[in-house]
Amino acid sequence: MTTKTADTLIEIWLLDDDDIVRSTTAQWLRLSGYDVREFQDGQTLLEQFSAGLPCIIVSDIRMSPIDGLTLMHECLKLEKDLPILLITGHGDVDTAVNALRDGAFDFLEKPFNPNRLTQTVEKAIHLRKMQYQQANQSLYLGELHGLEQTIIGQDDQMIRVRHQIQTFAGMDTHVIVYGKTGCGKELVAKALHDCSPRSKQPFVAINCAAIPSDLFESELFGHEAGAFTGASKQRVGKLEHASGGTLFLDEIESMPLPMQIKLLRVLQENQLERIGSNNTIEIDLRVVAAAKNDLQTLEDFRQDLFFRLNVSQIHLPDLRHRGADIPLLFEHFGRLAAEERGGNFKPLSPIDHETLTLYGWPGNVRELRNVALRYALEPNTSVAKILAGYQAQDDVDTLSPLPLSVKVQEFERSLIESSIRLQKGNIQAVLGHLQLPRRTLNQKMQKYGLNRADYLE
Structure with a gap:
């Protein structure tokens, strides 16, 4: 994966043993501008798959001899963060919801709206590209030498x-x-x-x-x-x-x-x-x-x-003009702080990554460093939450406040996190407290990087 970049073309590996459904779905995705590789059976896909390939997987659940869930588990053994989108019939919804807990990116219920398919696929591809960016950041930071160790940046x-x-x-x-x-x-x-x-x-x-x-x-x-x-x-x-x-x-x-x-x-x-x-x-x-x-x-x-x-x-240059250097520097400072405490730096969730790039950083690298230190040292926090706290304290003359979309998402994240903490990790109790469907809760927990295990007594 480390040889790929955020601009790498991501291919959709489409698996369905129904030739008509597979062909129709592939045609729609190609018309939407995606590269698609079709597979009729899971064994063929598994033989060609290896960790780090620039792809996401879209798979039906009900197939033989290898069904979609078995395929998902085998692929996730090789690469635990691979985005896998499952397609299910009505009778398999409960199974698909459980698959979200086990690592699936999302699922679509037949018959699905083609536009919903492309929207979900685009989110999965965005996540895949973010994975490549983070992997390349880690590789770059691990190989720094000479002046690059002091003046860090690829911009x-x-x-x-x-x-x-x-x-x-x-x-x-x-x-x-x-x-x-x-x-x-x-x-x-x-x-x-x-x-x-x-x-x-x-x-x-x-x-x-x-x-x-x-x-x-x-x-x-x-x-x-x-x-x-x-x-x-x-x-x-x-x-x-x-x-x-x-x-x-x-x-x-x-x-x-x-x-x-x-x-x-x-x-x-x-x-x-x-x-x-x-x-x-x-x-x-x-x-x-x-x-x-x-x-x-x-x-x-x-x-x-x-x-x-x-x-x-x-x-x-101002930090806000340095593009991809923002998450790079954030990881650098966060890793240093985590290593000093003998811990590991937790990867950014998609919403945290988005917040980093949308925020204006009026305090430049110094402000970024402080936020990264807080993020590395405080469990169950988020970039948006830290930045919102800084602005509330008026520590920085904020020239670029948090965008409304980020504030709304952080508010939603804080509500879900508070409920999980209150219910001590009991997801059934959280569902009742927030009045959310299981699928929606799983998707939002994945989006905001919330892990049930962190809240168990």
Whole structure:
């Protein structure tokens, strides 16, 4: 399966011993745009089936000598998550409902509406493609090495960022890294340092927005003992400490104007003086500056300092523009958290996967990481539930709220989960409490990744 991608063409393996029914069903599916392989008996299908094939199975139940249920169990032995759609007569409905519990994807009762068939098949194919995506994510994460271990992503934009890091690292020039909050600007700065000839020297990070204005000069330049009230002993500043290595100035747009002038002079002359001293200290600095917005357009940022720093630029994309990297990074952070506790990362349900891709991630990778940690450490939770909790607490300035469809599905999931918990895993009691048919409950539990065993006493 790991050699397939989410774009792999999924074939429908259609099994029915009634030639007319099979031929008619296959024709409808082909007219609907699907590739179909027909089988007249289960033995032939089993001989050709193996785990990981790009297919789903649509099978009648009543056949001989191998019936649909036997076929399902044999296929699921080889691949437990294979989507299998069963077709049943009215008298086999109870049997088919039980088959859902045993791993069937869904069932259709004869005579079925052809449009219902295509809708169900499309859902099964979507699930199959999601399985390939998750399998490839796990393979990719397991084979990470070098710079890819730090700057993770398969999106074209992140491949370009890694290429820029490798190129700029050996040039020993100043670099400006642009990106919104949480995009990983410090991670890129550290990668530039680690890939450069300066890697054995200090990497010194300063958040310019976090330093009070009256302490800025002392923080950067250091001071001599007695230079001002409270300066009881000599202190080496960040600029001097970073000499020979890399100085990372995060949110440099927040640097006070007087300090911008002093920093420019240091970068021009490669020397500084501690506060209270007349002695000149030679330094060798590489500066990586980070900003959310274009420094050249900011009125409070000196243009001469901008031109001094603006030798190379790296632009980090917002997470919402990185497509398939979203579930990839989610699994990466979730697996790390689960492994730290000695557990396993639970695969995403279809609704969780949908939520990840629909949400706007205003907090970018930092927000995604926090959600992944919660997901990995809290049993019986969901991505939508965690995100809804974050928004309720107003932890993040949410630019992209959860879509209504996701909120509705999460509400439904929470009701079903609460009932299962209340009834301590007794499905019969849950059916009565929620007034749902058994088939509907099974389908929704499968959709939301709810497992009865997790709620048994």
